[in-house]
Amino acid sequence: MADDVAAGQMSLFAMPMGSGAHAAGWRHPLAAPSRLTDIGHYRAIAEIAERGLFDALFLADAQGFRPVAGREAYAAVDAVRMDPVTVLGALSMVTDRLGLIATLSTSFNEPYSAARRLATLDHVSGGRAGWNVVTSTTENEAHNFGRDAHYGHAERYARAEEFVEVARAVWDSWDGDGVTADKASGRYFDPDKVHAVAHAGAHFRVAGPATMPRPPQGHPVIVQAGASEAGLAMAARMAEAVFTSHPSLESAVAFYGLLKGQVEAMGRPRDALKILTAVQPIVAETTAEAVAIADELEALIPTELALSLLGMQFGGFDFAGFDPDGPLPAIPPNNASKGSQTRIIEHAAREGMSLVQIARHVAGGRTSKTLAGTAEEVADELARWFRAGAADGFVIAAPILPDMLAQFVDGVVPILQARGLFRDRYRGRTLREHLGLAVPASRHDGHPERHVEPEIWQRKKP
Numbered sequence: 044m045a046d047d048v049a050a051g052q053m054s055l056f057a058m059p060m061g062s063g064a065h066a067a068g069w070r071h072p073l074a075a076p077s078r079l080t081d082i083g084h085y086r087a088i089a090e091i092a093e094r095g096l097f098d099a100l101f102l103a104d105a106q107g108f109r110p111v112a113g114r115e116a117y118a119a120v121d122a123v124r125m126d127p128v129t130v131l132g133a134l135s136m137v138t139d140r141l142g143l144i145a146t147l148s149t150s151f152n153e154p155y156s157a158a159r160r161l162a163t164l165d166h167v168s169g170g171r172a173g174w175n176v177v178t179s180t181t182e183n184e185a186h187n188f189g190r191d192a193h194y195g196h197a198e199r200y201a202r203a204e205e206f207v208e209v210a211r212a213v214w215d216s217w218d219g220d221g222v223t224a225d226k227a228s229g230r231y232f233d234p235d236k237v238h239a240v241a242h243a244g245a246h247f248r249v250a251g252p253a254t255m256p257r258p259p260q261g262h263p264v265i266v267q268a269g270a271s272e273a274g275l276a277m278a279a280r281m282a283e284a285v286f287t288s289h290p291s292l293e294s295a296v297a298f299y300g301l302l303k304g305q306v307e308a309m310g311r312p313r314d315a316l317k318i319l320t321a322v323q324p325i326v327a328e329t330t331a332e333a334v335a336i337a338d339e340l341e342a343l344i345p346t347e348l349a350l351s352l353l354g355m356q357f358g359g360f361d362f363a364g365f366d367p368d369g370p371l372p373a374i375p376p377n378n379a380s381k382g383s384q385t386r387i388i389e390h391a392a393r394e395g396m397s398l399v400q401i402a403r404h405v406a407g408g409r410t411s412k413t414l415a416g417t418a419e420e421v422a423d424e425l426a427r428w429f430r431a432g433a434a435d436g437f438v439i440a441a442p443i444l445p446d447m448l449a450q451f452v453d454g455v456v457p458i459l460q461a462r463g464l465f466r467d468r469y470r471g472r473t474l475r476e477h478l479g480l481a482v483p484a485s486r487h488d489g490h491p492e493r494h495v496e497p498e499i500w501q502r503k504k505p
């Protein structure tokens with residue numbers, strides 16, 4: 044298998060969030076007046092990422108509004124989110140090698156239809172699909188799916204594990220060589236090579252089989268970004284890539300060691316799971332210029348928006364009555380992402396930040412690390428993190444799109460290539476090949492006893 048990772052090279056993913064990862068990026072004079080429902084916006088980003096030989100483009104998602112305080116804060120640009128699978132399907136036609144990773148929630152989807160959409164994306168793109176498995180954090184999503192409240196944290200993850208398991212069973216329901224398309228016999232597929240799913244679990248009942256052959260990658264690449272104990276346990280068991288973000292090299296190295304250890308404890312090779320940490324690069328001609336852009340961006344975030352975005356990280360907590368120049372107050376337990384709350388609290392304490400300072404920091408970077416400097420400095424920092432064992436690669440969350448992704452691709456990527464830290468051409472075609480991940484064996488390979496005839500075939504004609 045073509046394998047870029049074995050050569051000691053890092054992976055790079057592009058994460059376009061709205062018109063830029065920074066909450067105020069779209070307001071900056073450098074930002075294109077982009078319309079987030081215009082496929083041309085995503086096409087430009089995808090073409091830049093592929094020009095930069097990125098492993099993949101990843102679309103974040105939520106099927107509802109995030110909990111922020113007040114209607115003004117709701118009017119933020121990242122309220123606009125289109126269905127990622129549809130957007131990536133369109134992008135598959137204008138790209139050739141770039142991996143395409145869609146976020147799909149296990150709390151607010153059904154595994155059969157999610158597996159079907161992802162398998163379709165994998166077929167349409169010729170084996171470039173990935174799935175960012177999220178359990179979702181916002182209550183509004185629950186309200187859009189007939190529930191009064193989100194599932195509790197433990198139930199979310201119990202549902203998520205079963206959901207992924209069912210999706211994999213759906214993908215395995217056709218053997219790789221199931222389709223014979225035999226014109227002579229009139230049989231399109233070999234019925235012995237198509238299996239029932241026959242799943243009846245605590246959360247889902249799925250008969251199967253899939254309505255299409257096994258995806259080209261076997262299974263689309265499974266990505267996970269939950270940072271709680273339950274999230275990490277699930278990642279160690281079933282994820283092939285993990286998105287994370289860290290304010291410091293030390294916390295990234297500690298996280299990397301912990302998670303890779305958990306992967307090994309599950310009996311999987313360390314390399315079976317890649318760890319990608321999110322960074323916001325601000326690349327300019329000089330360090331001073333880059334820092335000035337970072338400051339300009341921060342100043343563009345209204346204080347109320349910053350406080351309410353921080354509140355969102357804590358389950359919609361209202362910071363309005365607190366002294367913005369005082370410390371981060373104690374926050375009652377809530378149902379939002381535990382991993383990011385811990386990181387924010389620790390970061391504020393370590394840096395001695397006031398409430399408004401940590402709020403602006405979180406609102407701007409959404410806890411991804413900002414790297415402001417020259418192309419050389421940004422490349423140095425990525426190389427330092429990669430060599431220190433902090434990450435297998437990086438999720439590039441450009442603060443202003445598409446310009447700052449282009450600056451990264453044109454400025455930083457050639458330096459990483461010159462140092463042998465990043466590929467100089469695509470060697471593989473599929474996302475698995477870019478990442479050096481094996482095609483997963485089907486549960487039916489070598490196990491004829493597992494074959495269950497699809498229920499529907501067994502029915503007698505009336």
Ligand SMILES: Cc1cc2nc3c(=O)[nH]c(=O)nc-3n(C[C@H](O)[C@H](O)[C@H](O)COP(=O)(O)O)c2cc1C
Binds near residue numbers: 103269271273286
């Ligand atoms: C780089 C990155 C990208 C993420 N993208 C999403 C996303 O698109 N949608 C989402 O609901 N959560 C996203 N998350 C958040 C986690 O998936 C979230 O923490 C999880 O749903 C809650 O699990 P936890 O309590 O285990 O952290 C992302 C996190 C990171 C670090």
